[in-house]
Amino acid sequence: MNNVRVGMIGYKFMGKAHSNAYRALPMFFSNVLRPELKAICGRDARGVEEARERFGWESAETDWRRLVARDDIDLIDISAPSDVHKEIAIAAAASGKHIFCEKPLALSLADSIEMLNAAEKAGVKHMVGFNYRFAPAVQLAKKLITEGRIGQIYHFRGQFLQDWIVDPEFPLVWRLQKEIAGSGSHGDLGAHVIDMARYLIGEFQEVIGMSETFVKERPLSLTTAGLQEQGGRSGLRGPVTVDDATLFLARFAGGTLGSIEATRFAAGHRCTHSFEINGSKGSLKFDFERVNELQVYFTDDADDVQGFRRVLATDSAHAYSDAWWPPGHALGYEHTFTHEVHELMMAIAENRQPCPSFEDGAACQAVLEAVDKSITERRWVAISELR
Amino acid sequence: MNNVRVGMIGYKFMGKAHSNAYRALPMFFSNVLRPELKAICGRDARGVEEARERFGWESAETDWRRLVARDDIDLIDISAPSDVHKEIAIAAAASGKHIFCEKPLALSLADSIEMLNAAEKAGVKHMVGFNYRFAPAVQLAKKLITEGRIGQIYHFRGQFLQDWIVDPEFPLVWRLQKEIAGSGSHGDLGAHVIDMARYLIGEFQEVIGMSETFVKERPLSLTTAGLQEQGGRSGLRGPVTVDDATLFLARFAGGTLGSIEATRFAAGHRCTHSFEINGSKGSLKFDFERVNELQVYFTDDADDVQGFRRVLATDSAHAYSDAWWPPGHALGYEHTFTHEVHELMMAIAENRQPCPSFEDGAACQAVLEAVDKSITERRWVAISELR
Amino acid sequence: MNNVRVGMIGYKFMGKAHSNAYRALPMFFSNVLRPELKAICGRDARGVEEARERFGWESAETDWRRLVARDDIDLIDISAPSDVHKEIAIAAAASGKHIFCEKPLALSLADSIEMLNAAEKAGVKHMVGFNYRFAPAVQLAKKLITEGRIGQIYHFRGQFLQDWIVDPEFPLVWRLQKEIAGSGSHGDLGAHVIDMARYLIGEFQEVIGMSETFVKERPLSLTTAGLQEQGGRSGLRGPVTVDDATLFLARFAGGTLGSIEATRFAAGHRCTHSFEINGSKGSLKFDFERVNELQVYFTDDADDVQGFRRVLATDSAHAYSDAWWPPGHALGYEHTFTHEVHELMMAIAENRQPCPSFEDGAACQAVLEAVDKSITERRWVAISELR
């Protein structure tokens, strides 16, 4: 079994998460292809070298085109900002490399489809980074639904609630600027909820949304990086050009009713990526802030002991548990990436597409855009209008 | 201080809750007008006599018109089914009696306004039975918002989730028939959420909804009563003519974004009447299944101990606590009615309108109808279109 | 079916709770003997008359001996302070009246046994007020254990945690004075935990305890009443002569290991009367602050969905649910008294002893005293040493 030689573009938040996943995989999982941390790439030579050394990559590049051109690389990992995903992915496909691209796949549905087409034409593996699918508690939800133990699904309620910009003096970082981020909480957080819904429930049929920017101007920093401000403030204010919150109603192809919300203005919620599912035979509840737990209810429990069970998804019956620690020993955020990379390596070994693939990335983008359109046009929009 | 002589129409679920409230009030609260249980009224002579005896009323009537005509009655309590509210209320007003009417105030906004006008013209007190306002935890939420301790409100998420008809073999009781019930979960459950939102957040501006009847036909019983089947089944099935679930998005006049859902198909939820409110200074969470608790978050807590507090609203600082038991001793569902009747007696004593009044009943009805209209016309509907 | 004519001594906290229970019983339960609120008794003529009027009693007495002597009384309810229980109970028995006595039954085991013997000799019904048994969630726990669904019981952990005297400036009320209260948190709170353990697990075999008075002196008030201070402070301090906290380990006759704690120094716990039970087939958890809930775990649940279920004990399968409200509608503290009185009325109708009887009161007292002895003598004490 050969190793999979990885070249990764980006070395900040996602770069760190991916590096850790590649390193952890062989230590905890056996019988899986090994990622080889071949080269890490970023524009700032000093920054990328520091990351190379710290995260344990073999070499560093400052030009992604050089990285993509290298013939000792099998897989291009795109952990760079969203606005460069498309160009890199298409180049990687052209040079016959597998592609693992962070979400959102691209800034538009059209771009996403172009990327998907390029990857399919090149015959390479393509994966998009919806890591939350890979929490064992979410895998359990999927299993229970697939096995029919929740029955026909009537309701999906999904939320991604954060609170890091509730303070109006929080500066105008790049994530609040449309030209760089593409979207606000809708594309950043809502995309995760949409993918979760597609994974667990199926395809969206039609949507109608509502959106708001509560704080319209924010202080300008001299420089900003990621979520954090660097340097002092300029004394000026600039306009926030993305949504602070976006909500939408949805009807799924299978008849499920959906209610979805993404906001960065939910004080007290650091990272509440949650869902509840109600079916004819039971219900499921998940909250990422308690990532190891799934709440499960069955209608056919004995009538004097009906109630939501708090299942700690760390038992031997749960996904990935063999790789880690004994029951009850918590996993965390980063493990979702290790599992994601596990799926990627398995797909390469088995010569099949990983799941979620660029198809899922594009499908998610279609829903995001349908919601945007529904907001602009103040009407229900069918997903089919977009593809 | 004179007693307030009450004549009540209806003796089932709500009749029992109201009777208990009238009886409990003077025992737990001092310095408040006393309700005198003068007469209970229902069509079935045997049933009403049994209720009279059991609930402790002085006399019984079988014709509500006779009750309304009696000159030893100060207050008419309408706990009868929704379709007779209007006629009784207008007659009561005409005879100069105060009116306490269960929700929904009427089957339509037009009827609600007629009732309101009649009561105002007659100069009587008028109250509508949105009892959930009177849970001490909800009163605490109101207080925190009013005092500005939650700041500007960005989000309101309200739900009323039940599960008593998830089983498709549950029979076609009257609550599932439009001609009697007027509405399904929307009018029955959603009305409570709408009132809670109006109480805590303010007026709705525009809405868009979605609705579904998941189980379209159900077994016909020989007879049904309330939520329960009586007698055997007929072997036939009939159409469910109300909504099983209704969801809607809302924009409030003050800029808050709302997401509201009412369903009877949420397995595992016996009575989850819940809300979450996110503001610029904090957040609030409430779930009626834990009626004594309010979750409270403040953004200005010291930065190492920020988190939702579970406040048990039974301390001396909380509404109504002096009347009941020491801190930590739970109140239940029925206490919301006792507090409601307390407000009614106080309003009569102070010669002011109780809150919530018929105005609130009509305002709630306007939102319900706006949602219905938005579903039919598949577009955003402003509340102002209806009044 | 005749009514049961009640004469009650005491009109404060317990007097209010009992009055409410007698009044509520016939309204919510049918086919049960009716308590008739014949006479209420207290030393202060004005206070007892006010209570009579407010709680709805027919007449008032200021001398309990006169009350006990009345021939229009069937049942003497002793809601007076603990130090007079014995004398009243023995007199009531002597005059052939049934007795319902608040806990603790008496200030000593010897007194308890005297009371029990007097009641048995007189052939009257005798009940002691361990009301927590009557929460539906506790009844469910009992049912699951009795039916063998939890298996052999290995562990019982019981706590009664309060925090009303954490503040060292809280005054020296009578509950903190040994000559009046007999005991501190041990007798007041620990007694409830001991009764719960006996009810659910069985008899204690041996115990060893530890006790502490954290705040040794407190301000003296001019007057105090119940838990509350009245009048100003005297400027002096007096010694606290009861325990602030008492913990003990226990071995039950059936082999269960027990750990029991009662304290008034658990900041944040208003009224955490809780237990956890671990058996060979499952576990149970209860906390009175969420009185309607029982957490239930079964070892034989499917291996991918094992977890504690939060059962809301308000379903039709649960005790007393028919009498009250639909599923999910909370009951509160006072309902435990209504159910307790229901048991008393049923026992009288069926000519059997109610449960818990004076035997249970005495058995609880034996455990309390064994713990005291173990603390004094710093050794394990068998319950059999005391009887």
Add this chain to the structure above:
Amino acid sequence: MNNVRVGMIGYKFMGKAHSNAYRALPMFFSNVLRPELKAICGRDARGVEEARERFGWESAETDWRRLVARDDIDLIDISAPSDVHKEIAIAAAASGKHIFCEKPLALSLADSIEMLNAAEKAGVKHMVGFNYRFAPAVQLAKKLITEGRIGQIYHFRGQFLQDWIVDPEFPLVWRLQKEIAGSGSHGDLGAHVIDMARYLIGEFQEVIGMSETFVKERPLSLTTAGLQEQGGRSGLRGPVTVDDATLFLARFAGGTLGSIEATRFAAGHRCTHSFEINGSKGSLKFDFERVNELQVYFTDDADDVQGFRRVLATDSAHAYSDAWWPPGHALGYEHTFTHEVHELMMAIAENRQPCPSFEDGAACQAVLEAVDKSITERRWVAISELR
């Protein structure tokens, strides 16, 4: 800054946890000495080689004496079974190596003290593996106590509840055999609770305990390894020679009352290592099954919003948060080891003893033995009796 060259003995559960910690440290923390994974050691050549390859160690040894003798090693990590800790530690000290030893430090207090003396005499750093101290939520608890924000501590309640041997057909693994494991749940789980208590509250003064082996005989396996059975069953049964559960009461030197329990018979508890602390100014609650959360209560919160706060210890104000992910992104079990190794590297760099050191290991052992003695002699035992 030189690397710290590590030689580790043991490659099973703890070997994996430690390997991961050494590898993760430099990736997530900067400005800290780097552990160099020099050599891994175990008796089974094939097993250790497989571990070497998988966990990323440079070389492998099968004889710990050879490892200890190597001059390219700075630190000996003892992750081997408890019965060999002493001999290895003393040899490591003799050869001038720093020592990081898993808990329990040894099988007896005498051995622990010998190890401590050897390490001190050699002037090497010595650390014992009480990893739970290093959960950020526990660090927060420590900080709040140290800063006086909880006030004087009245109560400590600590539990370690597991359920992996509730099934009486679970085989007689080595952990259930006294000659190998030394102790059952007391030494395995109780030791963690004792260390937590010492860390947060201070020294124990006297204890009295109770112990039980519920299932006295278990099936013998042909072979067993760790917690898991390997190979078939022999058809025979052998005696369980350790405790299934041990509980004890404690008095701390500072006046705190303690109640501590360790059991493997708490169905539904996979890994409930929990504590509650009640002080004069507030309370703290922790449960390892929700490792990122600390419940915090303050008595001086405004009187209408008092309640336990659920603090997610992942904010920038919390220990180690800078190294990991944004707020709300869960850490897991393994992170406690990374933080532990961080402390070890810092101590070496700063030329001070790490905390917890062998002194803490020995102090914990003293409490364990005092409890054992109290059980045997059925009396309170002062810790001072043992040292």
